[in-house]
Amino acid sequence: MLTFKYLLILALALSVQAVLGQIPEEVIILNEDRIWPGSLNDPNNNNCSKALPSFREYVWEDDLYNAQATADAECMATPISQQVYQTAGNMSIVTSQSGVISNYNHSLDLATAVSTTTYAYEGVQYTRTAFASHPDNVIVLRLSANASGSITFDATFETPMSIPTFSAEGGNLTMTGQGTAMYGLPGSINFVVKAEFTVSGTMAKVKATSNATSTVSISDADEALIVIAIDTNYVRYDDLSADPNEKVTQTLTNVRGKTFDDMLQTHIEDHSSLFGRVNISLGIPSSNTFLPTDIRKNLEDGPDADQDIFALYTQYGRYLGIASSRNMEPSNLQGIWNQVLSPDWGSKHTVNINQQMNSWFAEPLNVAATLDPLWSLISEVAERGKNDALETYNISRGWVCHHNTGIWRDSSPIDAAFYGFWPYAPAWLLQHMYEHYAFNPDPESSFLKDIAYPLMKGLSEFYTDFLVEAPLDVEPNGYIVPNPSMSPEHGIGDYNDTNVSLTYGSTIDNSLLRDLFNHTAEFAAILGVDDDFAANLSALHDRLIPFRIGSLGQIQEWARDYGSNGPFTHISQLYGLFPGAQIDPRFNETLAHAANVSLLLRGDSSAGWPTAWRANLFARLLQGETAYYYMTCLISRYSYDNLWSINSVFQIDGNFGGSSAVAEMILQSHNGEIHLLPAIPASWKEGSVSGFRARGGFTLNIVWSGGILSSAKLTSTLGTFARVRYNGTAIDLSVQENGSVVLSLSDFQ
Template sequence: MSGMIRTILWSCLLIVVATQAKAQTVLRYDEPASKFTTAQREDPNKKGYMQEALPLGNGRLGAMFSGGIEEEHLLINDITVWMNSKRGLDEVAQSGTRIGAYREFDKVREAYRNGNYGTSENSMEAMSTKYLSSTQPLGNYAPFADLYISTGHDSAQVSAYSRSLDARTGVGKVSYSIGEGHFTREYFCSHPNDVVALRYTASNATMDLDIRVETFHDIKNVKAEGNYVVLTGEVPMVKDAIGFQQMVYIDPGKGKLVPQEDGSMRVVGATKVKVYLSAYTDYLPVYPSFKGRNYAADNKKNIQAAVGLGYDRLRSVHEKDVSSLMDRCQLHLDYQPSGMTTDRLVKKGASLELENLYFNYSRYLQLSCSRTAPVPSNLQGLWNGHLDPAWNCDYHTDINVEMNYWMVDPANLSESFRPYVEWMKVLAQSGAHTARETFGINEGWSVGLNGNVFGFTAQNEHGRRHQQAGHWLSQNLFDHYAFTQDRDYLEEIYPILKGAAEFFVAHLAPWKDGSLVVYPTWSPENAYLVEEYGKLNKQTYGAAWDQQLVLNLFTDCIEAATLLGKDKGFRRSLQEMIPQLSPQKIGQYGQIQEWPEDWDSPTDQHRHISHLIALHPGRDFSPLTTKELVDASLVTMEHRGDISTGWSTAWKTCFWARLHNGDKAHQFYQFLTAERAYPNLFDFHPPFQIDGNFGGAAGVCEMLLQSHLRSVEAEATTIEDAAFIAYKKDTDQPEHFLPVVPDESLAEAPYILHLLPALPSAWPNGEIIGLRARGGFEVDIIWENGKLAEAKIHATADGDFRIYSEGKLSKVISLKKGEEIVIDN
């Protein structure tokens, strides 16, 4: 294909992107969301407002709007609002660790060595609970406040109602008519200016509005004065309540403001009303106080800046900010738009239109709930209206918080990763105390199953739920470097990686066969030998997921240290330790063993499939390099079946994509979008958990582009000969696969860009722009009739790579930053 034709083709693609963007990013409804009733507030499983209202966010500050006719209800969230926990303790206590637990640690381990299963007094679980578990309250994420705007309108008189959210611009809208009068509203949450903004407009009519604020926390003061409604309060904590303030500025235009004695504001005779809202707590990510922000001063500064800028300019800056990120990566499947409202589209069931919208919308949710905040997105991202949310709306480290960040780099939203990094810095600081006090380890850091915004790193209160998570959390850290190739970032996070590895170097212990294993541990949330010991028999030793992640961590740490020219002796110690790690095992049914013994049941359909972490999000099982381990993975997938919760469905989408089965991956993605989506497209576990949205988008990326394999043999012409292989068969025990020591040359090995590795037959034609690949590359792909038509690879950093497509491996290709190459079929 000539250069001119290529240019024309890509120009046409950009035109298609521009013209289709709105149709593929807008959520539309012809009625308001349900009111947020007391029953819904108290029970997260009850459907209504949270499943129908539309979300706005700038990564820290969030809002949901209902579009109510008689009354608009905006739920306001701040990512730092936690309650019922502690902060401001001394450095050791703030970690939540059970101080001095290390003195009894070997006594606990003895229960494991003796095989004390079940839940009896001397069992592994009971001993772990008694001697290692934290007694400190974790607390839970909580709503900030509520903004209500009453209109006095009668819904029975309304015609032509419309409610929408454009995910490309981050602007929500409501419009309707009453007689000759026409009423419109706009809503957005600005990242550049850190405020929520609204505009109410009336044509051929005037508006009388009542504006009030409420919170479920302790109110210190609420007052309406001048143009302001200011709410000041405290969030209850076991120790050191969190101070907060919400400031609302109202510009009534030609209308009149009438402050009310109850702290609300009345707007009379207006045709255009603008509202600006700023909200902060006193939280700062400073261990162990987590305090210090002057929220009143920051609120005042934000409001004054927004008012000075003016609504139109504020919105213009906001739209440019959001659209610049949304336009980087867009999926365009070949379908005819139905014209349906989004709720009807979901109710109708599976469609390419819904699948396309879900992916683009998931990217919007990502940038809306994670950008420059001091902590990452939680189980519900940013949006929560419950004082007692499901699973504390916390940070679960056994997949959920990691899954929240799988898609940020592949889907070209690297900025969203920063809150995760800042949180990890706190965990490493806090986790050093947990490593020492709980496990007697004086180097590195440790973290358990549940986290909060106050540096909680201790072991869970239930011994059956004990685990280590530093290896999985660190996997996300290094993978971000793999995509960005940002050497300054690698320097920044290297101490965290090294600390995680140092902990495991000391924590790993020899088992009866002499191999090194992690224990106490579990295989997240699953149980074994249930008939013998009950459904709470969860604790074990050397679970497959732990062992896979330790190898992953040690390999990443070796590579990072090599690239930075650091810690040659430590690198060598990791290399010497890797061959001693417990092997991966294929069991009696031909499955990957989840447990150290062959305890797997072919009827076990548990939602967690943690022993396939090496398949995804890891990189060490692949159909192209480890066929026997992949065959065993397929048996495991067959055993676990197709019934899934939201996030589990998303993970299975990723698994099947990595297994290069596009139709099976699509089956799960289709189920996720059609059967695991609420009317506002929030994922449900059930109830709402946002990790399914993010995991589903990651699965789409995996279907269209994979880049986790490395070419260590530059002259090899087949991928089997070229790629680094992390496990090799044990010649003495052929069902065992031993960890491979990475040579330091792996640090410079080119990534292999596998184009359309799992393209579903249901997507015969389409295109995606702006996918990211490891090695520092941006990739646009067009496919026709199920085959690659053309791909463009753009280098965001100097680098080498190889292309793998339709069974063929290219030679090594080198690009300088800013250069690009077009690959056609």
């Protein structure tokens, strides 16, 4: 079943609603993904390039206290904090229904992205239907009842934002506001929210009252329709010339005259064109399958009593991605759902794991279109990152950014050196561009030529100039190393009673550089360009520090074997296992065993996104039962009743990471093989999926029974070779362009 009961969320690229389903006061939380505080500024620290030699010398000497102190004093941005994602405000719909409510149901149909709230009051059945239409760019809410003249309510807007205004006229309600000032920067994002009310019924009345907040009152209607549009003056980070009132007015004009059914059909056709590409069934539906979601996630016998909740969770992740990342901004730390001025961690684009985790599911689960906003963000960050490279590091080639960015595309190191002095985040971001090509390897692709390769080349140029050769008394093999370097947010230990993170040659940094240099050289070869540059990258690749196994048998996290191996959220040293593919248990048991040791030392986590990451890592180690354990924890312990992921507060990366983990348990396709059912647990005895994607340009439908493969249909979009593995046996196939091959268990025996 693809229906949620209780707290529900709907969204589209420009405007968002969280429909709380409350009585007598319904609250619709409104967001627009470009409402942020502050304004564009130049935060780069010009002292940093002069301080780098001293910083690096401290690192060589293992004087990490003074290294970090130098970075804090000379290299951090001004202001040292970035702006945050903010809310537009709320619409309140207040009724007089204060008595006994019965037959209450609040649900979201993932397949249609339509919410429905139904209830009975004083013998009348009420229905609220809501959706957020991407093609029409409006939020639509219909209130109806089974008795004439029963729809009566007052509607108002409210906002915590700066300089708000409210007005009501006829059947229209308008609110304006401005992003707040923050960290010394004045607010410069202006926004407008407009709602149009239409009613039906012979006794229906509409009254507008203009006062401090302004109200539209509907009374004695058979039905009321509310259409809401939101927009801002934002064109791009360096252009705020748009007229939000003009944009909103045009949006409402475009839908005026359309019926509810017209807008609903347009919305469903658009949503289902993406959502309907994939079907997932895990386990045989039971009576538990039809229970409200908050009960399903907390069944006494655990998820074993309701296997299909994992399918629901995965499809929910796809729904959230479609809802929060189309055409404008990529989903942020909270997707787009935020109702406060200053959310935890700023609800920014945190690019030392979280933004990347938001994107893991998109390729394998067939919603790659949701990555288009990420490509725009990276491209614009690279524009600003050229300045950062020059002003912060005195490097004139290429671009850089650090561990956070936002609406202003800031690229400088922020927060503190312990967290923010990490210029390798963009290498991780560009891994997604390589994967985008890997899932659809068309050498004629404009994406490859015009977007991915120029960005990868520019970043590789920066690192070519930024990396340094380690002194021979530090690294006798003459390695080229990243310095500064860290394993994001993880402390090495105390130096002068201060926890430090900065050193040289962290495992994640070397792994990211290996992938970037390899992939940039590969793309250069495909395009037939930059032979000498590609050869130099290959030479640099061979001089990076390889994986090291530490004293506890773990994948060593840094070039030096520091003793900080215990429980922690981040597991950055295992990037090479997942989402990278440099560690593979099929081909290197030694590194795979060391990765397993690292995971055991790291232990469980008490939050959603680290739990989802662990599920993906164990799936890559082909340990289905352990991956399943972490998925059960993610759903039962680290999810709210509506399955939003918990990281002390709602943080959406756990949802996206969990969806990715389920996909990895069912299908993997890295290192030249398509691996069927690589890590399914014993509890998933029966199952089927359709529309899953594999690298190489393949789409797969897979069916299994009794835990054993029944059939797998591979369809090739390009007509390429495929090596397919199941249960220890690999076979080679040639598939025609747009052709299909159906495999069964006998093909692997």
